Amino acid sequence: MEEGHNSDGKENALCGRSLTAASRDGGGRMSAVPLAQRKVEGGKVYSGDGVLGYLEMLEAQAHELGLKQEEKEQQEKKLDRLKARVQELRARRDELQAKVELQEKRLLDKEALVTDPARPSAQTVLEWKVKSIKGMLQVFYLTGISGKLTKQGVCFCISTAYEGTYLDSYYVDLLINPEVKIQRHSVPVFIPLEQIAKKYLQSDIRRFMSVLSDHLNAYVGRRHQADQLEEHFSDRIEGTLQRNSLCNLLVFNYTVSSDSKTFPFNVRLLYGNLCCSLPTEAILSCTPGTLPLLAKMAAAHSNTFRQMALHKAFDSIINAKESQD
């Protein structure tokens, strides 16, 4: 009998039985040990002493360790999974970012296109083209001879001018088939159009247009000079300026003064060349008897009329006279 142990154990056994009733009855034989001496692990109470108890404890530990390990593994797995997901998301984010950047770049480029003055839009290009063509047509018109193709031929426009002033425009509508013919025109009837056409129209259209243009420009020039003379110097002319349709014969009277006496002059200007706007002859006549005195002046005036435009010539004659006086 072991009294030492039993004494403790007896006391404890009483207590132990009540306590160990709740605990595992594995071995069936439980020793009553005071509570303070029992090792409580994980809410389980093992009997402290004894190899089995120790083994139990170890087993429990191992079990728990195993559990922990399992948990750990699971957590690691989860962590891996999450890491992978993060990778995935990162990759996706990068992709989208790249797309956005590309889009932005494109937009920037486009904006750059619009704001860049060296690259205009289609609308402005078209407007500029139309404007330049209009300008080109105006230039052609201002050169004097311009034309437009029609269904049956061509319609020429001769725009006349004299010393920088643009005057009337005349049109000639030509038919081309079977031979070149004038269909209709707005040339004045006193211009010898039929003669010019007979000479040049069939053989050389360019020459025809050039000759006709010369005639018209010269006529318009002569008429302009006569108009200017009447407009500015009607007070210096006695009576009226006599002219004809072609303005190739102009007759008028004016007075000259010499030695404080006034003499009437009569001028006959003949324009023999219909393509020229200066007179071929300037015949001055005065009252009979006065010619010897005024011969020099008459000759000078005649020269002036033949060399300068009529209104300018008359202007210089008047002013020269006044300066003489």
Add this chain to the structure above:
Amino acid sequence: MDEVIVEYIRRTVLKIPRDEIMAVLQKWGFLSEAQLQTINFRQTKESISHSVAQLCEESSANIKQAALLDIIYNHIYPNKRAWSVYRMNKTGEETDFFDFRDFKKKFRRQIQSALINVTINFREYEDNAIWIRIAWGTPYTKPNQYKTSYVVYHSQTPYVFISASTLRSNLPLLCQAMVVASNYHDIREMELRSHCLNSLKDIVFKRYSQNFQTNYPLQERNVLTENVDLRINDENSSEKERIHRLNQECFGDGPQPKLDFAQYKLETMFKSDPKWDVLEKKEPFRCLVKFSSPHLLESLKSLAPAGLADAPLSPLLTCIPQKARNYFKIREKKSLHPGNFVALFQLQDSSETQHMPILST
């Protein structure tokens, strides 16, 4: 002599509308301002004319003054007379210096060499138009101032406008005088007559607006702008525009010369189905078609837009200003295919022939 002249002046004044008598007399310039002030222009025309006649008698008006008044009256109111157009030809190419003094001398000499009893007066206007008034007499009687012919001529042009009035027997003499005085060779009458002298001038001088195609000045396409009410839709707008465009091509944009009539003399065969032998004798059907109007060309221009005719109009109607004629004679053309119902008519014109299709079945 004086009473005749004074009476003539009085009758001329009577022709003028009352409100314009003062202006005409001022243009005439024979009566001074002071004398004109003495006339009461509120009276009846009869009284006014008597006042004027009185003043002219006091001032000893001569035949030249009376003729001048008549020229001025006819220049202001040319549409009271019927004018026809004559065309002169010459073969030479030399430059003609038309001298008005020479012209007057030659003309007068030519007429008076054949008939001494004439009164001839000239007046030149700013547009280079020369008005000639001739009062005709006979070898045995003095010139009758009421039987006058007028000639209007623009220098260096081949066209002469003559209003012969009653005495047509003197026409050859008049034409001859014109030819000689203006250095031409011959003269013939054109088939162009009207009351409106300026329109005749427009036609032969090509002063009316012909629709020339140009690149510059840029021709704005004038769209028919009417009161655009957006609630109204024009179903026929494309057709309207087509008619408008064709009309523009034929007649141009501007005002048309004023003609009174166009006369077409038809001497054509009656065309019908051969089995209905209507005419036993195959003779040309003689027919005269005359279009009259206060303003013929404007009315022709408005035919198509008004829906009364198809556009484009027949070239016989639209060629009037271009060919400068309003008398046409249409004859049958000897067609090469007798079975062909397409009738081609030939316009008789001494200078050219033109074949224009009119009917086709």
